[in-house]
Every structure is written in structure tokens, then in C-alpha cells.
Amino acid sequence: MAMTIATRKRLVTALLIGPSAAWLSLFLVLPFIAILVFSVGERAPEGGYQAAFTFAQFMNLPARATAFWNTMILAPVGAFFCLLVAYPTAYYLAIKAPARYRMLLVSLVVVPFWTSLLVRTYAWIFILGARGLPNLLALIGLPDVRLLNTPGAVLLGIVYGYLPLMIMPIYVSLEKLDCRLLEASADLGASPVRSFFNVTLPLSLPGVATGVALVTILLLGEYLIPQLLGGGKVFFIGNALVDLFLQSRNWPYGSAIAVTLVSVVVLIITLAMRLAWRFAGTRQVDLV
Amino acid sequence: MRAFITAVYLFLYAPIALVVLLSFNAGRNASDFTGFSTAWYGKALSNTFLMQALENSLMVAFISAGLAAIYGTMAAMGLERLGKRGRMLFDGLLAAAIVVPGVVIGIATLVALVQLFALLNPIVAALWPTDSPPQFGFGYGSIIAAHGLFSMALVTMIVRARIATLGRDIVEASADLYATPFNTFRLIVLPQIFPAILSGFLLAFTFSFDDFIIAFFVCGSKTTLPIYIFASVRRGVTPEINAIATLVLTASLLLILLSRFLMRDRPSPVPSE
Structure with missing residues (x-):
């Protein structure tokens, strides 16, 4: 059992983080990659998805x-x-x-x-x-x-x-x-x-x-x-x-809309955080 | 000011009161009150579809919040030990799990799982020794997985906030007195973060129990209570739905009281300073 303290520590960290990291990858990262891939695809004639690389879905956004x-x-x-x-x-x-x-x-x-x-x-x-x-x-x-x-x-x-x-x-x-x-x-x-x-x-x-x-x-x-x-x-x-x-x-079209929606949300959060930083910078009032 | 505040509270509670009142309606039309009766509670409780939906919702909420309480707490402990870059990545993903709209989480999970099942099912079928291999599909598992995502993020954030307030000295003192890391966790850390874990669990349970939009996409042929209520509302609300809604409102109220009770500040048994 020649295991250094550092290795052991890293192993415990990995075990603690592991389940939630797996969950995040499988049910957040993977799904997001999936809609990104779908959003540049085409609609199959019977509905569903057909592999392609096109921005047609995004060009069609004005339809909604x-x-x-x-x-x-x-x-x-x-x-x-x-x-x-x-x-x-x-x-x-x-x-x-x-x-x-x-x-x-x-x-x-x-x-x-x-x-x-x-x-x-x-x-x-x-x-x-x-x-x-x-x-x-x-x-x-x-x-x-x-x-x-x-x-x-x-x-x-x-x-x-x-x-x-x-x-x-x-x-x-x-x-x-x-x-x-x-x-x-x-x-x-x-x-x-x-x-x-x-x-x-x-x-x-x-x-x-x-x-x-x-x-x-x-x-x-x-x-x-x-x-x-x-x-x-x-x-x-x-x-x-x-x-x-x-x-x-x-x-594919729905995926393109979902990707756009997430982009808007991320944009708004970024702007809001910038604003919050500015407020925090100028409005600090400490009495004690 | 007084009048305005009274109006705000009236605004907040009148619709809820209306649902409760209409659940005791004797008539069969949900919006005309014709007399007092508790008959619809009996009808609701003996409606097998409704009860199945309620059971599904409770089970999904219990399992997803329970798993989240375990994994989320583990993650909160592990994040302390992680490097700066790893922690930032993890934080970003946790935030995303909470702020990405439920409707997007729902469709993204649907799209990803459809592909994953299409990939896995033939492999399992090829490897399975008998002729009737198990099939992956949408159902309890997919709802639990999708709800587990935001649940875990909630628990991790709440438990981490609690861990941040703990004094490190007491953990060090425990180590100095030759406690193993596991015993330090069990005897020192866990009792102090337990209220946070429990309130994270209750929060996750409530969110899962109330969620409509994510389950709507990934439920397969299973029905949860919000999905059942939504479908009934589209057909026209019956007093039966008002009765079950009243029961759900009462249950949520009890849960909130419980979690407020657990979250309130109380002197910790071991001083942290």
C-alpha cells in the first residue's frame, strides 16, 4: 500500500466530486452539446433530425x-x-x-x-x-x-x-x-x-x-x-x-431557438453582473 | 401605505383562497359555488389516475432530492479541496444548472437521451444473453435524472454556504486529537451542516414536486401530478382538481414551516469561534 498522502488526498477529492461531476456532464453538458449539434442540422422528412451542417435553422429564426x-x-x-x-x-x-x-x-x-x-x-x-x-x-x-x-x-x-x-x-x-x-x-x-x-x-x-x-x-x-x-x-x-x-x-429548428434563448440569458446575466460590479465599486458605504 | 399593503396581501392570497373555497363546492361546475361539500375530496382520493400521478410525483421528488442531498453534500465538501480552475468550472456548471430555463433543460435532455438510447439499446440487445433484453426508455429514471440536476446544484450551493461559516480551527483541533478524517466529518462537520443539507433536500423536493415543464418533456408515458393538473386544466377545471390542489397547497405549507424551523439560527452545540 505505497500511496503518498498527496495521491490519497486527490483520490478522496475525486470520489467526492465524481458523482456530481458525472451528473453535470451527462445531464447538462451532453444535452447542451446535443442541441448545439441539432441546431446546425436539418429536419428529416418524417420529423426529427437529419445530420447536416447548415445555419439554415438560425436564418429561419424570424419565422418565430x-x-x-x-x-x-x-x-x-x-x-x-x-x-x-x-x-x-x-x-x-x-x-x-x-x-x-x-x-x-x-x-x-x-x-x-x-x-x-x-x-x-x-x-x-x-x-x-x-x-x-x-x-x-x-x-x-x-x-x-x-x-x-x-x-x-x-x-x-x-x-x-x-x-x-x-x-x-x-x-x-x-x-x-x-x-x-x-x-x-x-x-x-x-x-x-x-x-x-x-x-x-x-x-x-x-x-x-x-x-x-x-x-x-x-x-x-x-x-x-x-x-x-x-x-x-x-x-x-x-x-x-x-x-x-x-x-x-x-x-433542429427548436434546438436553434433554444440555443438562441440560452445565449440571450447568458448575455443578460453578463450585463447584470457588470452593472452589479459597477454599483459595488461606487456605492460602498461602511459606517463601522 | 396601509391600504396598499393590505391590497398586496389580498392580491397574493385571494386566488389561493378561491381554489380552497371552490374545492368545497357541492356542484359539479368548478366556478359556480352552489353549496358546501367535501365530496370532491373523496372523488379525488379514489381517482386511480390522480393518485398514481401523486405517487409518481412524490417518488420522483423523494429520490431525486435524496440523491441530490448525498451527491450535493459530497460535492460541497470536495470543492473545498479542488484547485481554483476546477472550482471555477464546477461553479459555472452549477450556476448554469439553475439559470438555464427549465424548458431548455427539458428539450436538451429529451434530445440527448433519445440519441443515447438509440445508441445503447442495440448494444445491450447484442450483448444480452437471452432474447428479451432490457430497453432504456423515458420514464421515472429520466425525470429523476433531470430533476436531480437542479436539485444537486441547489444542495451544493446551500451546503457550501454553510461550510463557509464553519471555523476551520475546530476541524484542526479534531485532527490534533487524533480523530480520523472520517470521524472528524461524522462527529464534527456533519452535525453542523446537517440543517443545511436537510433544508437543501426540502427545497429540492419542493422544486421537483412542483416542476411541470422539465417533466413534460422527459416523462415518457408516466404522469406526474403537475402534468395531470395541467391536462385537466386544459379540459376544464373540476372541483376534484381544486381538492387535490388544496391538499398539495397544505402539504407545501407544512414543508415550508418545517424548513423554516430547520433553517432558523440557533446556537450551535459547539462554538465555532
Whole structure:
């Protein structure tokens, strides 16, 4: 048993990393290589894949431009509306809420996020469907209002589904806020509004950036909300992908769309991280 | 401000409350409340397709989260010992497993496994001694594999964050007192990181149990609960679906309470400083 300590150490490391490395290679790296290969292939006459090396699939991307535009517009707009509701909520939770109830109120925000998005989304079908709100609106003299299967319904579903995810990072950044900074600002004669815009808001921007980036990235691959609340009229890239893989079985074209989607996600993450670095560089405030 | 906050909480909970309320509806139409009844719970519980889907979901979530808890913890321990470049590569892959949209993970796994099965099945058939060789195909295995990916990434990240807060001195003290590395792990490290492992497991379990889109691509002929609910919603929601949804909501609620209970800060039995 002549085994040096270094060899032994390396062996243990390999054994520890091995299973997860195998999992990552087999179910992340290999699948990604597969769609890269498929995306430069051709569709076989009977559906499926035929080996080739062509960029025809990528050239054909404009054929699904509607899905792209819907996603690229509704994802950031949805994240923005989410932010509009989330910021005051997070502000209340971190600064205004009575300390006794704070943890309870925060938990109540988090709970919906851990319950099935599918169930929470289909509940809106009842509310927005013909027997729900439009029915009530008809009673007050607004007949024939259609809510379900509109971009508005999808936006509402997005705000509803992702609100907890937007509130949490903003809450965390506001909670860390040093109250002495606000007192100092007031002592120096700033009005509460001015203190908010010059002190609170800038210091919470990292949380805002995290929330917006997180929600936007997740929304880019969203499928359920547009499927259930957009009723096939408002569709995202995710819906196009399901159609291409499970219905029309155009795998090479679907792969090209998937590769493009991942590239966009990577691009946005890179930009968001650059921004975060810049914030971190200029906004360092340490009191202690 | 008060009114706004009340409205936000109402907005968050009204749809959930509606599903719960409609699950007690006596009528057969899901959206008109005609009277109180628990009949749909009985119907849901005696629906064999629904119960099979629930069982599949529980099994898949349990196995994938369980495997992830083991492999993820091992990876978190191993990463400490890895060189800088290896660690960066591994970190990148873990991040990718979480941020790549589920719909892409689903199709990529589908495409890769179709090719892999097409390659492996003839080889196995040629080598198998009898006439009825086993066939690789989509089913429980492929869902567990795909869910295991994000589950493992979640567990690794959570456990690593916990390991980072552990004092190294206590591990060194244990070694100085002639504990073997394994005993140091078992007696010193494991008790301290166990809450993190468990909360990683619960998180992974919830994600797997709620996942629709990945399972949708790789489930083969098997049905998970979200897939069953999705199919029913397309046909028109019945109070039966509301009943099962209510049960699932209750179960998730209990899981969250459990994980919050485990994650809360408590003085560790051994001081780390």
C-alpha cells in the first residue's frame, strides 16, 4: 500500500466530486452539446433530425419573431410592473412594519412562492374567466369585457407569480440599511422625500437590480403563465419550443431557438453582473 | 401605505383562497359555488389516475432530492479541496444548472437521451444473453435524472454556504486529537451542516414536486401530478382538481414551516469561534 498522502488526498477529492461531476456532464453538458449539434442540422422528412451542417435553422429564426418579441417585451415589462408593486411592499416590511409582526409578514410573502405556480396561475382562470370579474363588471354596466387570453392577463399572472421573488432581494437590501444614515440626512436638513431619493433608494439599488435580473431571466423561459392565461394568443419562446418539440416535431429548428434563448440569458446575466460590479465599486458605504 | 399593503396581501392570497373555497363546492361546475361539500375530496382520493400521478410525483421528488442531498453534500465538501480552475468550472456548471430555463433543460435532455438510447439499446440487445433484453426508455429514471440536476446544484450551493461559516480551527483541533478524517466529518462537520443539507433536500423536493415543464418533456408515458393538473386544466377545471390542489397547497405549507424551523439560527452545540 505505497500511496503518498498527496495521491490519497486527490483520490478522496475525486470520489467526492465524481458523482456530481458525472451528473453535470451527462445531464447538462451532453444535452447542451446535443442541441448545439441539432441546431446546425436539418429536419428529416418524417420529423426529427437529419445530420447536416447548415445555419439554415438560425436564418429561419424570424419565422418565430412574434414569440421572440412577446418574450423580449413582456418579460422586462412584467419585471418592471412587479418592481412597482414589490418596492413599496419591501419598503414597508423592512422599515415601516411593526417589529413584532415583521417576520410573520415576511413569511407570508415567501409562502406563495413555494406553492405550485401551476395551481396559483390556474386560479386566475376563474377570476378572469367569463364567470369571474367580467361577470361582475357587467353588473355595473360594463358588458362584454374580455380579460382572459389577453396580454394584460399574462402580465397580471407574471406580477402575481413573481412578486415574492422580487420582494425578497429588495427587502434584504433595505433591511441592511443603516438608520443612522437617514437620521444624519434629516439632521442636515433633508426632507423625508429627499432623504429617500438620495439615501434609501441608491442604497437599495443592488437589491432592485438582483430582483429585476432574477425575474427577467426566469420570465424569458416562462411557459405556464402565457399558456394558461394567454390561451395560445399571447405566446412566449417557451410556448414555441413546446410546440416545435412535441407537436410539429421540428427538432433542429427548436434546438436553434433554444440555443438562441440560452445565449440571450447568458448575455443578460453578463450585463447584470457588470452593472452589479459597477454599483459595488461606487456605492460602498461602511459606517463601522 | 396601509391600504396598499393590505391590497398586496389580498392580491397574493385571494386566488389561493378561491381554489380552497371552490374545492368545497357541492356542484359539479368548478366556478359556480352552489353549496358546501367535501365530496370532491373523496372523488379525488379514489381517482386511480390522480393518485398514481401523486405517487409518481412524490417518488420522483423523494429520490431525486435524496440523491441530490448525498451527491450535493459530497460535492460541497470536495470543492473545498479542488484547485481554483476546477472550482471555477464546477461553479459555472452549477450556476448554469439553475439559470438555464427549465424548458431548455427539458428539450436538451429529451434530445440527448433519445440519441443515447438509440445508441445503447442495440448494444445491450447484442450483448444480452437471452432474447428479451432490457430497453432504456423515458420514464421515472429520466425525470429523476433531470430533476436531480437542479436539485444537486441547489444542495451544493446551500451546503457550501454553510461550510463557509464553519471555523476551520475546530476541524484542526479534531485532527490534533487524533480523530480520523472520517470521524472528524461524522462527529464534527456533519452535525453542523446537517440543517443545511436537510433544508437543501426540502427545497429540492419542493422544486421537483412542483416542476411541470422539465417533466413534460422527459416523462415518457408516466404522469406526474403537475402534468395531470395541467391536462385537466386544459379540459376544464373540476372541483376534484381544486381538492387535490388544496391538499398539495397544505402539504407545501407544512414543508415550508418545517424548513423554516430547520433553517432558523440557533446556537450551535459547539462554538465555532
